[in-house]
Amino acid sequence: xxxxxIAGNWKMNGLFGPGSAQAKELAARASAGTPLAxxxxxxxxxxxxxxxxxxxQDSGIALGGQDCHTAARGAHTGDISAEMLADAGCTYxxxxxxxxxxxHGESDxxxxxxxxxxxxxxxxxxxxxxxxxxxxxxxxxLSVIEGQIRGSLPENPEDSRLVIAYEPVWAxxxxxxxxxxxxxxVHGHIRDLLSxxxxxxxxxxxxxLYGGSVKxxxxxxxxxxxxxxxxxxxxxxxxxxxxxxxxxx
Ligand code: 13P
Numbered sequence: 001x002x003x004x005x006i007a008g009n010w011k012m013n014g015l016f017g018p019g020s021a022q023a024k025e026l027a028a029r030a031s032a033g034t035p036l037a038x039x040x041x042x043x044x045x046x047x048x049x050x051x052x053x054x055x056x057q058d059s060g061i062a063l064g065g066q067d068c069h070t071a072a073r074g075a076h077t078g079d080i081s082a083e084m085l086a087d088a089g090c091t092y093x094x095x096x097x098x099x100x101x102x103x104h105g106e107s108d109x110x111x112x113x114x115x116x117x118x119x120x121x122x123x124x125x126x127x128x129x130x131x132x133x134x135x136x137x138x139x140x141x142l143s144v145i146e147g148q149i150r151g152s153l154p155e156n157p158e159d160s161r162l163v164i165a166y167e168p169v170w171a172x173x174x175x176x177x178x179x180x181x182x183x184x185x186v187h188g189h190i191r192d193l194l195s196x197x198x199x200x201x202x203x204x205x206x207x208x209l210y211g212g213s214v215k216x217x218x219x220x221x222x223x224x225x226x227x228x229x230x231x232x233x234x235x236x237x238x239x240x241x242x243x244x245x246x247x248x249x
Contacts (some may be wrong), residue, residue, distance in 0.1 A: 004223060005163060005207050005230035006247040007041040007126065009066060009094060014045050025240035027059040034058065038230065038247050041092055042237070046080055053089030054158025062090030064126070067100055070113040072121070082114075091142050093118045094126045094232075096152050098169045108151025115154040119161060126163040126209070126232065127152050129190075133170035141168075141182075142189050149193050160198075160205040164190060165232040171212025173234060180225050183210055186226035188237035216245035223249055 010019075023042065030040060043064040044052055047119030053063055065085035069076050072083045085093055095118060106114075129148040131141040145166070154162065166186050168178050178186070181202035187208050195203035210222050211232030222228060236242040 002205075004037075004038040005041060005209060006038045006243075007064065007092070007165075007209060007230065007232045008043060008095075008222070008243050009097070009211075009232055009234050010042070010044045010048075010238060011066070011234060012045055012100070013050055016051065019048050020051055020055060021042065022122065022240045023048075023055045026244065027055050027061060027243050029240065030059040030061050036247055040247050042060065043092070043094055049085070049088040049196065056089075057125060062092060063088075063090045064094065065090050065123075066094050066097070068093050068095065068114055068121075068123075070110065070117050072117070072211060081231055082118045082123050086121045086123055091125055092124045092130060092163070094165070094199070096127045096148075098130055098167060098172065102169075108148055111152040112154060115152065115162075119156075123152065124161045126155075126165050128165045128167055128168040128211070128232070130169050130172075130212070136168065136170065136247060141186065145186060145190065149190060150197075153197070160202050163207045163209060163230075164194075164207040165211050166190060167211035167232060175213050177213045177218055177222065178210070178241055180221055183222060183228060184225045187225065191227045207246055214246060216242055216249075219246040219249040 039061040041064050043066050068082040069079040072081050095114040102104050118125040129143045129145050136142045194206050207229035209230045209232045210228050214231045214233045215236045
């Protein structure tokens with residue numbers, strides 16, 4: 001397994017002035033001293049992609065989109081394509097975040113098409129899965145996640161340009177985190193599924209991130225769980241100091 005990936009999802013937060021100041025602080029930290037063991041990725045809102053691409057130049061920090069359309073171009077008002085994200089300097093894109101599944105009714109099939117569009121534009125898709133509170137309470141967490149994995153992953157098992165993010169919906173933005181034992185169970189289950197789908201070697205090469213109220217105070221415990229290959233961080237990625245503290249864990 002390669003380096004852990006610490007990814008910041010800014011969601012619909014960040015204006016040019018204060019956002020750029022945070023990005024510059026992050027780039028300054030990344031460019032000074034010894035390089036981090038982890039790989040850093042920031043996924044800002046679309047209007048900040050181009051300025052951040054410039055700020056992150058030579059810092060080693062990667063840039064990602066938060067969503068992409070299934071098509072490369074065309075009459076899709078308000079959408080952005082994977083090709084456009086790549087053109088702006090992105091190397092990753094988040095697809096199938098639970099907020100998009102909920103707010104925009106995205107199905108597994110649509111998420112899969114987005115992941116394939118991402119790969120078609122040479123981006124690495126970060127495919128998000130996760131159960132709701134009701135689903136966990138009724139003992140369905142693993143089967144829900146399995147269904148999402150089977151339905152949302154791109155074809156081409158031999159292609160290891162893929163990241164999965166397990167984000168329990170009830171842990172997002174709530175301050176609640178899944179217990180390390182639950183994270184271990186889910187990530188282990190996802191790893192087994194990947195091995196079954198892609199074969200042992202390709203299955204082991206896919207990074208599985210945990211997301212949901214990851215903070216500097218709980219990052220060490222979560223990142224030490226077997227099969228946790230990084231974190232997808234929301235709120236705590238908005239402040240360079242906190243995001244850096246998580247990445248340096
Ligand atoms: P929070 O870290 O704010 O809980 O958000 C997690 C998330 O949804 C990242 O994609």
